[in-house]
Amino acid sequence: DRGSVQNSPKSYDVEYLMPVSLGTPAQQLNLDLDTGSSDFWVFSTLLKESMINGQTLYDPNASTTADKMEGYSWKITYGDQSYSSGDVYVDTVTIGDLTVSTQAVEAAREVSEEFTADSDNDGLVGLGFGIINTVMPYKQKTFFEKAMPGLDSPVFTADLKSGAPGRYNFGYIDDGAYTGNITYVPVNSSDGFWSWVSPGFQVGTTGSFNNTRIHGIADTGTTLLLLPEGVCEAFYGRIASAKYDASQGGYTFECNDSTTPDFYFGTGNGQMIRIPGSYLAYSKIDTSSLRCFGGMQSDSGVGFTIWGDIALKAAFIVFDQGSERLGWAEK
């Protein structure tokens, strides 16, 4: 079996949403595929009105295939301190023609204001590893873990684009979606994340390659690229107008600063992925400013590097759960 679904970026590529069908008859929600978490949760009719702001709600009572998991609950808190919690139902879920008939659907009773404010986002499909699923008393499998045994190949791929729709594929690799070779690197899933080690980085076409191992996670659910402080300094040190602006909470520089270099990160076997400098002028810090908030910021608050959407949209990535490895290719 296999599946394929288009993903669409919200403004500034802050997140990428995909249509998902839940229940019988099908209820379509727009969900955020997040490889940095492992809960499948949705806005639902169990929520208080005050927590809803235009989102589409999953109504388990309107689904003839929904079964409540009595006595089960969940609560998740994300890196930015946003959170959600609620009850659990088993129901059928289809993403891009791929159906899992008994998915644990976590129906929200409570969401924090960050989720309420994001009116386009109806919930998350966590495609990290199931060991960090928050359902109690027994954790539940991710959509991919449920689908995997029936797939042609135990992989899913992410093709995120800058300011344009991309695609998530399940169960196969589309050889037309990338250029050159796919370089595979081992994954350590013990923390539940797609954790891997980059051999280093290079700033610009003329800079030398810095052999410094960077431990991090491939995370579709994080907008920016969070790298070690020293890497940020090496990059922003090459941009004439760049500075660390505590009032903005990060590095900023003039959006059109022509000294902005491309950023390359190593994936192994001498392969590098090129992130165009334009991706790193993330967004204007306010409408009247000529300065942009940087797409690369320090990972000091997290403890490891997060290869978020800024990096992922420069590549074609294979999340190979069958062999616990990541595949990186240019496109």
Ligand SMILES: CC1CCN(C(=N)N)CC1
């Ligand atoms: C380590 C953190 C990375 C960002 N998160 C996420 N994509 N859900 C939360 C975990």
